[in-house]
Amino acid sequence: MTLNVVIAGGGPAGATAATYLARAGHRVTVLEKTRYPREKVCGDGLTPRAVREMNYLGMAHDEADGWQRTRGLRFVAGGRASTVSFEGFSSDIPSYGLTRTRADFDQQLARMAAAAGAEVLEGHTVRGAVRDDAGRVVGVTVQRTTPEGRRAGEPFTVAADVVVAADGNSSPVAKSLGILPRSDRPMGVAQRVYYTSPMSYSPWMETWLQLPDRNGDLMPGYGWVFGVGDGTANVGLGILDTAKDFRSIDLRSTLSEWVDVMQEHEPTRGFVPENQVGVVRGAALPMAFNRTPHVVPGAVLLGDAAGLVSPFNGEGIDAAMESARIAADVIDDAVIAARYRGGTPAQVRAAFDAGLQRYPELIQQHFGAHYGAGKVFAHMVGNPKIMRTAVRLGMGSNALMRFVVRAMGNLSDRNSPALVDRVVQALERVVPPVRNTVSTPGRNSGKHSAKFSPEEVRLKVS
Numbered sequence: 001m002t003l004n005v006v007i008a009g010g011g012p013a014g015a016t017a018a019t020y021l022a023r024a025g026h027r028v029t030v031l032e033k034t035r036y037p038r039e040k041v042c043g044d045g046l047t048p049r050a051v052r053e054m055n056y057l058g059m060a061h062d063e064a065d066g067w068q069r070t071r072g073l074r075f076v077a078g079g080r081a082s083t084v085s086f087e088g089f090s091s092d093i094p095s096y097g098l099t100r101t102r103a104d105f106d107q108q109l110a111r112m113a114a115a116a117g118a119e120v121l122e123g124h125t126v127r128g129a130v131r132d133d134a135g136r137v138v139g140v141t142v143q144r145t146t147p148e149g150r151r152a153g154e155p156f157t158v159a160a161d162v163v164v165a166a167d168g169n170s171s172p173v174a175k176s177l178g179i180l181p182r183s184d185r186p187m188g189v190a191q192r193v194y195y196t197s198p199m200s201y202s203p204w205m206e207t208w209l210q211l212p213d214r215n216g217d218l219m220p221g222y223g224w225v226f227g228v229g230d231g232t233a234n235v236g237l238g239i240l241d242t243a244k245d246f247r248s249i250d251l252r253s254t255l256s257e258w259v260d261v262m263q264e265h266e267p268t269r270g271f272v273p274e275n276q277v278g279v280v281r282g283a284a285l286p287m288a289f290n291r292t293p294h295v296v297p298g299a300v301l302l303g304d305a306a307g308l309v310s311p312f313n314g315e316g317i318d319a320a321m322e323s324a325r326i327a328a329d330v331i332d333d334a335v336i337a338a339r340y341r342g343g344t345p346a347q348v349r350a351a352f353d354a355g356l357q358r359y360p361e362l363i364q365q366h367f368g369a370h371y372g373a374g375k376v377f378a379h380m381v382g383n384p385k386i387m388r389t390a391v392r393l394g395m396g397s398n399a400l401m402r403f404v405v406r407a408m409g410n411l412s413d414r415n416s417p418a419l420v421d422r423v424v425q426a427l428e429r430v431v432p433p434v435r436n437t438v439s440t441p442g443r444n445s446g447k448h449s450a451k452f453s454p455e456e457v458r459l460k461v462s
Contacts, residue, residue, distance in 0.1 A: 001339040002026055003331070006140055006160035007118075008126035008173050009033075011040065013303030013320035014166030015109035018118040019057060020328035026335075028118035029158065031142055033125035033167075036110055037103035041192060041283035044234045045070070045205050045226045046098040046105075046317060047409055048086050053321035054098075059112060061098055068229030070097040073405060074204035077391045083204060084401050089411040097205060099228050123147065126167055128176030129299060130157055136353070137163050137298030140173065162331060162356075163299040166324070169286045171305035179291050179301070185434070186311045186378040188285035191251045192236025193259075194277040197270040199225055199233040209391055211237065211258045218388075219254050220245040222381075225262075225269075232277055233269075235259060238285065238314050242378045252280055287311045287378070288371040289436040294360040297353045300327050306436070308367065311374030312408035323363060330359040360437050368433035370410050376431055377408075 003026045007014045010032030022028045046054070054061060061067040072085040087095040114120045123145045130139040139159040144152040165173035174180075181187070199206075208223035221239035228234055237255050239246060263271040290307025294300060302308075303320030310319065334355025341351045380386050394400050403423070406412050412424040 001335050003161045003335055004159065005029070005162055005164060005331070006031065006158055007164040007166055008140060009166035009168060009303075009305070010036075010110050010113070010120060010122075011106055011166060011168065011303065011320070012109060012317050013305070013324045014164065015106065015113045015120075016053070016057060016321045016324035017164050017166060017302060017328050018113035018120070019109075019116045020325060021331065022113065022116035022118040024328070024332045026332070028113070029160075030110070030113060030118055030120045031124040031126050031140070031158070032110070032120065032122050033145065035122040035147060036107040038106065039278075039281070040102040040106065041190065041281045042102045042234075042317070043190075043192065043224050043226050043236055043314075044099050044101050044105075044228050045224070045315070046100065047313075047315055048089070048093045048095065048097055049410060050315075050318035050321060051094045051096065051098055052092070053318060053325065055094070056325060057112065057321070059108070061100075066100070066104070066229060068099040068201070068227060069203065070099060070205050070226075071203045072097075072205070074202075074206045075209055075395065075401060076206060077209035077395055080395045082395050082398060082401050084398070084405045086411075089406055089409075093411060099205070099226050099234075101228055101230065101234075123152075125172075127155060127172055129163060129165075129173050130159075131298075135297065136349070137177070137296060139163065160298075162352075164302060164327065164331075165299060165305045166302040166320075167305050169284050169304045171291070171301070173299065174291055174301055174305055177296055177299065179293070179296070181286060181290050181307070182292065185286075185288045185290045185307060186375060187241045187290065188238050188287060188309070188311075188314050189241075189251065189282060190236055190238035190285060190314060191255050191280055191282040192234055193255070193280045194228075194232045194234055195269075195271050196231055196275040196277060197227075197233040199269055200227040200229060200231050202227040202233075208237075208258075209387075211254065212261055213257050214261060219258065220249055221251075221254060223255075223258055235271065240311070240378050240381065242381070244383075251282065255280065285309045285314050285316065287314075288375050289367075289434050292436045292438055294363055294436050295356050297356075300331070300356060300359050302327055306363070308363075310408075310410070311371060311378040312410075315409075319367065322366065326362050326366070327359055330356060330362065333358070364433070364436050367410075368435065369428035369431070372433040373407070373428050373431045375434060 005028045007030045125143045127141045206225040211219040223237040226234045286307040287309045302323045308319040309316035338351035
């Protein structure tokens with residue numbers, strides 16, 4: 001039984017799912033609103049977990065082809081720096097990370113999907129899901145656009161046996177199904193810019209836990225400097241909505257002042273206006289199952305559309321690719337089970353939809369406990385006193401920083417008897433996991449202290 005799969009969005013989640021499903025013999029259509037290569041706001045850093053997903057996918061990443069390998073993290077805070085290598089964390093996770101611009105990375109993923117047999121249609125914007133009289137998703141509404149972004153022709157419908165929503169934080173598919181952002185989950189916003197810089201070839205992914213202004217006072221948020229290996233460095237900052245200064249902070253001016261401070265202290269970085277490449281861009285970071293449920297009859301949500309960004313580090317590519325692999329396996333297994341069951345077309349369809357329910361269960365198992373701990377972490381880092389104390393204690397201990405990286409990066413070895421791995425797992429068991437099968441609560445429900453609306457998020461990152 002070959003499925004007709006329509007995937008909304010051709011980013012890491014959508015292209016990865018397309019590759020797996022096309023290899024399994026299904027008819028796959030990827031609808032991507034932009035055209036490759038397209039710019040996406042991201043730190044351009046790929047964690048060891050993301051590298052593992054690339055390995056599963058069979059995606060080559062030789063340094064000779066422009067991939068920049070990273071040895072680990074370099075933390076900066078309180079006038080001190082501490083490096084933590086990725087080596088020795090987990091037996092099944094690579095001991096290195098990578099950097100690559102999203103423009104290149106996403107295009108390579110899309111080419112892999114096409115090579116596997118998927119049809120990748122660029123300039124096709126998915127406007128929402130289409131449902132039958134019983135409420136099951138049976139397709140999507142699509143609008144073609146010109147290379148300049150203008151509408152071309154009238155909207156039309158593309159039918160599907162299953163729709164995969166990998167259409168990002170704004171997710172028109174999820175919105176059309178009434179699956180809205182949750183008010184009880186953390187949300188982050190980030191801005192980034194590129195500079196021509198010798199930092200482009202640094203083997204460390206630099207993370208600033210504190211952002212000093214010109215007077216040495218601390219500004220809210222965290223920052224990063226990731227060398228991309230093409231002569232430029234990705235410089236950006238992010239802030240969680242749990243920060244008390246979230247509503248008042250001007251991200252663009254904060255980024256500018258922090259960059260100036262870095263340049264004053266280390267002029268060789270080259271973070272000066274004449275070296276800036278492109279413009280400052282921003283994006284929202286939907287975290288900790290920001291949208292639920294992750295499955296409705298006939299459709300599944302992946303990656304940012306499902307709110308799978310980590311509250312610990314703002315990373316979403318690894319979870320996007322992981323969720324895509326899991327979803328592809330579940331979809332293929334559900335087809336086999338439904339075909340084996342037999343019956344009328346309606347019964348086969350119902351059996352297939354029932355099989356899709358394994359997807360949220362597996363996503364819950366993979367990320368629920370980790371994101372539950374991350375939700376607590378998000379509130380802690382929003383408290384300046386707690387953050388200052390944590391930095392003071394952590395920056396002086398490499399062992400403690402390795403523990404932090406293990407916990408924040410979800411790099412714990414689940415099969416290891418080592419004390420540090422058992423401690424991480426114990427902490428995740430103590431904190432209640434977040435759930436992804438419950439319906440979306442109202443904007444004023446839950447205990448999360450979000451103080452802004454989705455409209456304010458859009459203004460914050462613009």
